[in-house]
Amino acid sequence: MSDRKRKPILVIGLGRFGAAVALTLERMGHDVLGVDVDARLVQEFAPQLTKTVEADCTEATTLQRLGATDFDAAVVAIGTDIEASVLTVLALSDLGLNNIWAKATTQSHARILERTGAGHVVFPEQRMGERVAHLLNERLLDFISFGNEFAIARLEAPEAILGLPLVTSRCREKYGVTVVGVKREGQDFLHAIPDTIIFPKDELVVSGKIADIERFSSI
Structure with a gap:
C-alpha cells in the first residue's frame, strides 16, 4: 500500500x-x-x-x-x-x-x-512575525526557530571567514554556530566538512543559539 x-x-x-x-x-x-x-x-x-x-x-x-x-x-x-x-x-x-x-x-x-x-x-501569525523580524537583518536570508533559543538560518558568508577552511575559521569555538552546509552559485548544496573552504557569495546554512547566529551574521 x-x-x-x-x-x-x-x-x-x-x-x-x-x-x-x-x-x-x-x-x-x-x-x-x-x-x-x-x-x-x-x-x-x-x-x-x-x-x-x-x-x-x-x-x-x-x-x-x-x-x-x-x-x-x-x-x-x-x-x-x-x-x-x-x-x-x-x-x-x-x-x-x-x-x-x-x-x-x-x-x-x-x-x-x-x-x-x-x-x-x-501560532502561525506569531511565528511569521518573529521570522520577519529576524530577516530584517539584511544578511539573514532565511530563519527557522526551535523554541526561544535555538535556530537554523541561511545567511551570506561573513567576511571574517572568507577564503578559510572551516577547520581554520573555527566557527563553533569562536562564534558558537555550526556550519551545516554551503550553497555556492551554480552548484548543488554541499554538506560542510572541516576542509570546506568558504568563498565570497557563498550562502551558509548554520545552526546555533539565536543570539549567536545574529552576531555571526554581522561580523
Whole structure:
C-alpha cells in the first residue's frame, strides 16, 4: 500500500493557513479532506485536494459522517471563530482522535485548545512575525526557530571567514554556530566538512543559539 493511502489527513478550515497546510500535504503525497463552512472556499480548493466538503465540524455527528476516525491526524485551522475552533477540537477528541493540531490566536485560546484535546497548538501569525523580524537583518536570508533559543538560518558568508577552511575559521569555538552546509552559485548544496573552504557569495546554512547566529551574521 502506498504512503498516500496510509496517511490521510483531515484539514478543517480552508483560510490562508488551512489552505497552505492542505495544499502542502497534498503535494507531499497525502490524501487530504478539506472542510469549511464557506462554500466558496470548498469549491475553490476542490480541484487541488483529494476531496473537499462544506460542513460545520463543531458537532461530533458531523465528524462521524465525514469519517474523522479514519484519519491519521486532523488540523483545526479555524482562527477567527474561537468558539468553533474549541468545539471542533473537543468533538474530535470525543471521537478518540489523538493526533490533533490546532491554530491558536492567543495564549488563552491555546490553553483551552490544549485542555480540550489538541496535542499540538501553533501560532502561525506569531511565528511569521518573529521570522520577519529576524530577516530584517539584511544578511539573514532565511530563519527557522526551535523554541526561544535555538535556530537554523541561511545567511551570506561573513567576511571574517572568507577564503578559510572551516577547520581554520573555527566557527563553533569562536562564534558558537555550526556550519551545516554551503550553497555556492551554480552548484548543488554541499554538506560542510572541516576542509570546506568558504568563498565570497557563498550562502551558509548554520545552526546555533539565536543570539549567536545574529552576531555571526554581522561580523
